[in-house]
Amino acid sequence: xxxxxxxxxxxxxxxxxxxxxxxxxxxxxxxxxxxxxxxxxxxxxxxxxxxxxxxxxxxxxxxxxxxxxxxxxxxxxxxxxxxxxxxxxxxxxxxxxxxxxxxxxxxxxxxxxxxxxxxxxxxxxxxxxxxxxxxxxxxxxxxxxxxxxxxxxxxxxxxxxxxxxxxxxxxxxxxxxxxxxxxxxxxxxxxxxxxxxxxxxxxxxxxxxxxxxxxxxxxxxxxxxxxxxxxxxxxxxxxxxxxxxxxxxxxxxxxxxxxxxxxxxxxxxxxxxxxxxx
Amino acid sequence: xxxxxxxxxxxxxxxxxxxxxxxxxxxxxxxxxxxxxxxxxxxxxxxxxxxxxxxxxxxxxxxxxxxxxxxxxxxxxxxxxxxxxxxxxxxxxxxxxxxxxxxxxxxxxxxxxxxxxxxxxxxxxxxxxxxxxxxxxxxxxxxxxxxxxxxxxxxxxxxxxxxxxxxxxxxxxxxxxxxxxxxxxxxxxxxxxxxxxxxxxxxxxxxxxxxxxxxxxxxxxxxxxxxxxxxxxxxxxxxxxxxxxxxxxxxxxxxxxxxxxxxxxxxxxxxxxxxxxxxxxxxxxxxxxxxxxxxxxxxxxxxxxxxxxxxxxxxxxxxxxxxxxxxxxxxxxxxxxxxxxxxxxxxxxxxxxxxxx
Ligand SMILES: Nc1ncnc2c1ncn2[C@@H]1O[C@H](COP(=O)(O)OP(=O)(O)O)[C@@H](O)[C@H]1O
Ligand SMILES: [Mg+2]
Numbered sequence: 001x002x003x004x005x006x007x008x009x010x011x012x013x014x015x016x017x018x019x020x021x022x023x024x025x026x027x028x029x030x031x032x033x034x035x036x037x038x039x040x041x042x043x044x045x046x047x048x049x050x051x052x053x054x055x056x057x058x059x060x061x062x063x064x065x066x067x068x069x070x071x072x073x074x075x076x077x078x079x080x081x082x083x084x085x086x087x088x089x090x091x092x093x094x095x096x097x098x099x100x101x102x103x104x105x106x107x108x109x110x111x112x113x114x115x116x117x118x119x120x121x122x123x124x125x126x127x128x129x130x131x132x133x134x135x136x137x138x139x140x141x142x143x144x145x146x147x148x149x150x151x152x153x154x155x156x157x158x159x160x161x162x163x164x165x166x167x168x169x170x171x172x173x174x175x176x177x178x179x180x181x182x183x184x185x186x187x188x189x190x191x192x193x194x195x196x197x198x199x200x201x202x203x204x205x206x207x208x209x210x211x212x213x214x215x216x217x218x219x220x221x222x223x224x225x226x227x228x229x230x231x232x233x234x235x236x237x238x239x240x241x242x243x244x245x246x247x248x249x250x251x252x253x254x255x256x257x258x259x260x261x262x263x264x265x266x267x268x269x270x271x272x273x274x275x276x277x278x
Numbered sequence: 279x280x281x282x283x284x285x286x287x288x289x290x291x292x293x294x295x296x297x298x299x300x301x302x303x304x305x306x307x308x309x310x311x312x313x314x315x316x317x318x319x320x321x322x323x324x325x326x327x328x329x330x331x332x333x334x335x336x337x338x339x340x341x342x343x344x345x346x347x348x349x350x351x352x353x354x355x356x357x358x359x360x361x362x363x364x365x366x367x368x369x370x371x372x373x374x375x376x377x378x379x380x381x382x383x384x385x386x387x388x389x390x391x392x393x394x395x396x397x398x399x400x401x402x403x404x405x406x407x408x409x410x411x412x413x414x415x416x417x418x419x420x421x422x423x424x425x426x427x428x429x430x431x432x433x434x435x436x437x438x439x440x441x442x443x444x445x446x447x448x449x450x451x452x453x454x455x456x457x458x459x460x461x462x463x464x465x466x467x468x469x470x471x472x473x474x475x476x477x478x479x480x481x482x483x484x485x486x487x488x489x490x491x492x493x494x495x496x497x498x499x500x501x502x503x504x505x506x507x508x509x510x511x512x513x514x515x516x517x518x519x520x521x522x523x524x525x526x527x528x529x530x531x532x533x534x535x536x537x538x539x540x541x542x543x544x545x546x547x548x549x550x551x552x553x554x555x556x557x558x559x560x561x562x563x564x565x566x567x568x569x570x571x572x573x574x575x576x577x578x579x580x581x582x583x584x585x586x587x588x589x590x591x592x593x594x595x596x597x598x599x600x601x602x603x604x605x606x607x608x609x610x611x612x613x614x615x616x617x618x619x620x621x622x623x624x625x626x627x628x629x630x631x632x633x634x635x
Contacts, residue, residue: 087521088520089521098519103516104513104515104516105516106509106512106517107512107579108508108511108579108580109505109508113509117505117509117520117522118517118520119521122502126496126500129500
């Protein structure tokens with residue numbers, strides 16, 4: 001059963017060509033089909049929360065978009081054009097940056113070295129440290145990340161929230177258009193979560209498309225414009241935040257349907273064919 | 279509000295932080311800095327103390343230019359290998375084959391010189407032949423490194439095993455090529471210049487080794503190659519996700535250590551004017567010890583060429599000093615062993631300290 005908010009005028013869904021459209025994405029690991037025909041549309045300036053129970057396939061979906069896994073079936077449209085992403089470099093070339101659940105920062109490198117990792121600036125053969133340090137500092141400042149005192153300290157010496165902030169700043173340094181965050185607050189305390197959520201909101205305000213995976217519905221309702229619910233590899237809902245409450249999201253996550261949503265929600269229609277019927 | 283339980287994660291939450299950047303992180307940062315820079319600085323201090331002690335006990339002998347010269351000559355062949363080993367260990371790898379690759383490269387160099395020389399031996403060969411032979415030695419070392427790197431990076435066999443196999447195979451091949459008898463027809467011109475000659479007061483071996491170390495330091499600290507070396511040792515999967523071709527980089531790193539072992543083979547050949555088949559079984563341990571003493575982390579991601587230079591010098595200086603003072607040099611092994619274990623223990627403390635944050 002797929003419940004989809006109306007495409008015509010849903011709250012929180014600005015018009016214009018979608019940035020990224022996923023159509024019927026399938027991925028299997030051995031005998032297990034982890035993604036079973038997933039559709040998802042992401043727009044610029046919009047924060048979409050991807051929620052779902054443990055093992056629903058959220059991380060797998062993200063890694064497929066990022067080029068870490070190749071998909072078995074389905075299409076990816078980027079700014080309306082059909083694209084294939086074979087590796088992380090392809091994704092980065094499109095403007096897709098991912099902040100992974102297990103932070104992909106190198107502990108022994110400092111903040112600047114991490115933010116430029118794989119894309120170092122050079123003067124001749126040597127690394128242009130001054131220019132990188134300056135840009136890293138500017139990016140952090142523009143995102144109002146003020147708690148990181150020195151960009152030359154090793155990442156290992158940062159707190160969890162600071163590390164996440166650095167990882168997010170790393171993601172927005174590259175004229176990226178879509179930033180994907182996998183459970184960015186899962187390991188954080190209250191105030192550190194606050195920092196990161198504020199940062200996520202600022203990304204949306206900057207006009208970036210943001211896809212944030214989270215277990216925490218408080219977080220989701222705070223930052224998301226739209227909420228997409230993945231259950232057992234299927235997208236069971238993709239709705240504007242204003243059209244649902246957390247209880248119905250929990251119902252969608254656990255049972256795949258919510259009577260409250262169909263009864264009370266102003267927008268949802270069952271326009272998309274249910275996959276069980278297909 | 280309804281909140282589903284959050285997954286436990288690898289990163290520990292920071293329970294004490296309230297503002298994200300209060301006084302605790304400041305203190306932690308200071309502690310982190312002291313710890314991360316302590317190893318090379320500390321070991322340099324150890325070297326200074328050793329030199330000071332021997333200088334006070336026997337001022338004239340220890341600081342005489344003969345001893346200083348011999349200390350540096352003894353260290354230079356090891357230093358060339360240690361520069362390569364530093365790159366390998368920073369990636370969290372290891373190379374046990376260096377001593378055998380040194381021998382193998384020396385054998386290849388001599389055999390090529392013999393083949394090209396006009397007489398039956400290469401003793402009176404000219405510079406053209408010598409140069410080709412030396413390049414062949416380095417090429418042999420590099421090729422050996424590439425082969426090992428390919429197995430490590432592509433076939434995912436642990437470097438410990440691959441290079442342990444390489445250690446035995448390279449020595450065995452050297453013995454096959456020489457029938458187990460050292461080839462000693464090394465060109466006299468080579469032995470008299472690079473091997474045992476000097477440029478002014480500076481022995482050629484020392485100059486070459488220092489040039490290699492300086493270049494190695496520059497590459498490690500200031501180029502993409504060095505940066506990726508650290509990144510892979512620190513978080514290989516993270517490096518891969520940033521788009522770094524980790525396999526290819528590892529292959530290059532093992533090629534570099536092979537190349538430098540080949541150069542060390544040339545230098546050793548020039549110095550001893552023989553292939554020294556039986557003398558390099560412990561080079562791997564000597565070189566690894568030096569690199570670790572110098573503060574490079576066996577767990578990867580941390581290291582410096584300066585530390586490696588100091589780490590190479592400590593055992594050699596101890597050796598020379600103990601001889602002069604009249605203590606059995608066997609104590610050198612004891613002292614270095616103890617310091618090595620302490621160095622790795624300090625490194626483990628540092629890591630635990632970091633991961634607790
Ligand atoms: N590399 C993999 N190989 C095999 N199975 C995998 C792999 N990655 C994920 N899975 C399986 O796919 C399912 C979805 O995993 P994941 O995408 O991590 O879920 P989520 O992030 O929503 O918790 C799980 O059952 C998991 O065990
Ligand atoms: Mg996950």
